[in-house]
Amino acid sequence: MAISVLLLSYPRSSDASATIRVLSSFQSSSMDKLSVKSARQAGAIGRNALVQGWIRTRRDSKGGFSFLEVNDGSSLGNLQVIAEASLANYESEVKHLSAGSSVSVRGEIRVSGGQGQATELAATEIIVHGVADPEKYPLQKKRHTLEKLREWAHLRPRTNTIGAVMRVRNRICRSIHDFFQEEEFLYVHTPIITASDCEGAGAMFRVSTLDAEKPPRTPQGGVDYAQDFFGRPAYLTVSGQLEGEIYATAMGKIYTFGPTFRAENSNTSRHLAEFWMVEPEVAFADLNDNMDLAERFLQRIVRDVLTDCGEDLEFFRERIDAEVVARLERIVAGAFQRLPYTEAIALLEKCGEKFEYPVKWGVDLQAEHERYLAEKHFGSPVILYDYPSSLKPFYMRVNDDGETVRAMDVLAPGVGEIIGGSQREERLDVLTARMQEQGLSPADYWWYLELREYGTVPHAGFGLGLERMVQFVTGMTNIRDVIPFPRYPGSAEF
């Protein structure tokens, strides 16, 4: 059935003949479909290959033939295609190929006669699937600003920078799963729609099927959410942590990895309204275990990227941030600095640096303070822990001093807070008191409290912002350029 639908659709496609020709080439020959990445490697020399992708640039030689640079997203480097004038469509199509056009190229991979690449593809056939009118195609053969590329989010993955970012992002995601799976964590899917308000992480997006123009009303005149889809107000999640704790207190070590939503009116290079977060949660673990885990985790990601994304990293070093590779190598080489909040305050008070905001025990650290610690004083990631309880949410475990809680923030040079986490309060009475202190109703969290009532355990976890990790690893300064389709106030196109 699916096949017949596909066939029916062919005659309506604008380039039906080309599509069918490609299909027949798959069936027929000994020809291998190669990615540009594979075709660029010396091992491919001598193979007959089919390579498919998009033209980056065409150079016509004095000798009456053309060089085509083809990219398919598999690597930063392009495959150089030699298009001889003897090709049937050389004058009619090949000579007019411009950036953005899509092609299938068949031919032999051979040693490149020029500098700059090991291999090239000597074309015996070039099929042009679609041209991109050079008078109109926005991506020119020159550098564009990242701001301009944001306006072309549908075309920007065809650029070197966004392509490299997305390959690194992909590698990071793979490392995240590899790391936790190898450490025997269970991947848990916590809900995206949640009814627990005030999870403590900021403003939430409401999820509702009520008529926004004319919602049903209660006798008192308020909106009657009893008639809404879930029979109560519902929101997009701001964190999977509370649900993660449910699974950690049954299955030991778990992690969540999924989209997270914050309805804050944040307009910065470090915030998104929709972003991806990784949240491990570990039973029978304390804050030290948590810090060890965070450090091992970050080092693993960085090591994998250094190993597997060399070409892309070199691009970032050259074009985006000259220090990026050195910074990553330092991460892998050494332990992170760990510093209690109280000592950090003392250090900042004595450091002689002039801050716009004064430093004092009991106040939250400002961006300038965090930056001083991570960038100037230590020059490496810093883990700050044991924050004043007044600064942190109800679920963090209260220390014996009664004044601080077992919170930790990992501050990365360049991006600031990359991880926030804590040991959780496992004592029912203390937890209940803390909720009341912060004006929350324990009744609303009955299921969260029952985890403490029945077989409570010390446990800890943290959240890593995926995009901030991508920023840190690539050196990209704006978070809107490390996610395919950024969502922020006033912006949800594409």
Place this chain on the structure above:
RNA sequence: UCCCCUGUAGCUCAGUCGGUAGAGCAGCGGACUGUUAAUCCGCUUGUCGCUGGUUCGAGUCCAGCCGGGGGAGCCA
């Protein structure tokens, strides 16, 4: 949300004291025995963000709005 900067050709920008607009790149045409951001010659390209105001006259001055950037807050 607050503070500062900014908006002129497809892109990056210049535009003096208010007198109807300019460069580089890209594109197009041509030249050129393997090029690599190819090179050389020639040509084309405008709602000066929007609305209103001041003025004989506004890209330029004023007000409001919209977009973009940097910083701050909220955080990951």
